[in-house]
Amino acid sequence: MAGFVETTVAEIDSRMEELKAEMTKLQAARSALTKSAAGRQPARSRTRSSSSRPARRAPRGRSRSNGTRGDQAMALVRSKPGITIPELASSMGIEPNYLYRVMPKLVSGGQVRREGQGWFATDASGGGGSSR
DSSP, X not given: OHHHHHHHHHHHHHHHHHXXXXXXXXXXXXXXXXXXXXXXXXXXXXXXXXXXXXXXXXXXXXHHTTHHHHHHHXXXXXXXXXBOXXXXXXXXXXXXXXXXXXXXXXXXXXXXXEEXXXXXEOSGGGOOSOOO
């Protein structure tokens, strides 16, 4: 009986070692899969933590180059007084949410005004008015 117990314990120990090795391989495979499947998520968190300052500066950089979108929006407002943000976005081929940031900057710059949902140029060349 002692031989049986020793053999069984040795087999169990051997199997446990095999399982530990398999577990290590499975954990590595799982880790590789979850990183590639959710590749954007770890990349975002690394980007934010390792270079958080550039990520915070990016919006300010974008607002300085806002002139292009702002100029496009102004041209459309001048050509179509009373145009709405969804109409502007459609004409510009961008998402409306971007314009909800651009248009208030044009208002604070005194270039446009809002009447209801429509936008009108405030300058003399705007052909503004609420003809819509």
